[in-house]
Amino acid sequence: VKIAIAGCGSIGVAFAVLFADAGHEVRCWDPDGGARSRARRDLEDRAVRLAEHHLLNDEVHVTLARVAITEEIEAASDSAEFVQECAPEDLAIKQEVLGRLADLTGPDVPLASSSSAMTASSIACGSSFAERVLVGHPGNPPYLLPVIELVPSPTTSPTVIARARQVYGSAGLHVVNVMREVEGFVFNRLQGALLREAYCLVRDGVVTVEDLDMVVRLGLGRRWSVVGPFETVDLNTRGGIASHADKLGPAYARMGAERGQHDPWTPELVDVVVRARRAQLSLDDWEDRVAWRDEALMRLASHEETNSTPV
């Protein structure tokens, strides 16, 4: 697939490495000369370092040969089949860039924005190409965090959504379907929930900044790299997540209320989560899954030990 990337900052360069290493032909455009020079150096640096860790599919020169960085938007968009916009997080800039790219590319070419906080609706509002626009919000950097949030607007065409899913999948990204255009999508809302509480705990003198980071790094985060928050509590409580909600729901509701948040885990809501979990894991297999989680954490712990990561 021929991919055009607009904006060669951190995210543009990272997508370029990822897409090129998946075999795609990538043309990057940035209006800033300094940014283009930096991008050339960064591209090579990322490819070399990934290769050192055996994380590049092809040899460095093969992957890099698939990327061109251009001064002209026309050169980047010429015969492009997919666009990933990585311009600054500014609505007017994104609208202008996507408008130009819409004119320069074929009528069915998806226009994906990397925006962290803007919706496809707000970017494409009232435009003639709204059905081609969607948000593809990556983690940073996308070549190390293999999830991407796909956030279409109600106007985005199903063909464009399917095409984006295909392109991201071909680069090894797992697509998260964000079903409504909420601010911050899912990734940053979850991060925000944790950060809000982290700030409160530091403000209230409960914990130091260093110790708070340590709790996440060595505790919650280490576990979350193996199982997500729902699966964590499902496996932490005999009887699964229904039992967890029953036993600990009131305590979590009090903690939320203390922060002015009143979103109780109603029996109906808990039931939705319980049914989803039980569809994934029968309680008959619960002990086996707990053992699997421990195995995974043991492999992680021994890897950390071998690599003597500072703690």
Ligand SMILES: NC(=O)c1ccc[n+]([C@@H]2O[C@H](COP(=O)([O-])OP(=O)(O)OC[C@H]3O[C@@H](n4cnc5c(N)ncnc54)[C@H](O)[C@@H]3O)[C@@H](O)[C@H]2O)c1
């Ligand atoms: N950095 C992150 O952690 C992160 C994560 C996910 C998504 N994003 C999103 O990705 C996008 C890019 O973020 P970034 O961190 O790479 O920013 P950045 O500042 O590193 O890069 C932006 C690039 O866009 C270029 N640019 C300036 N004006 C432009 C224009 N009119 N047209 C095209 N390019 C232009 C700049 O020269 C720069 O090279 C933003 O929307 C951001 O919210 C960032």
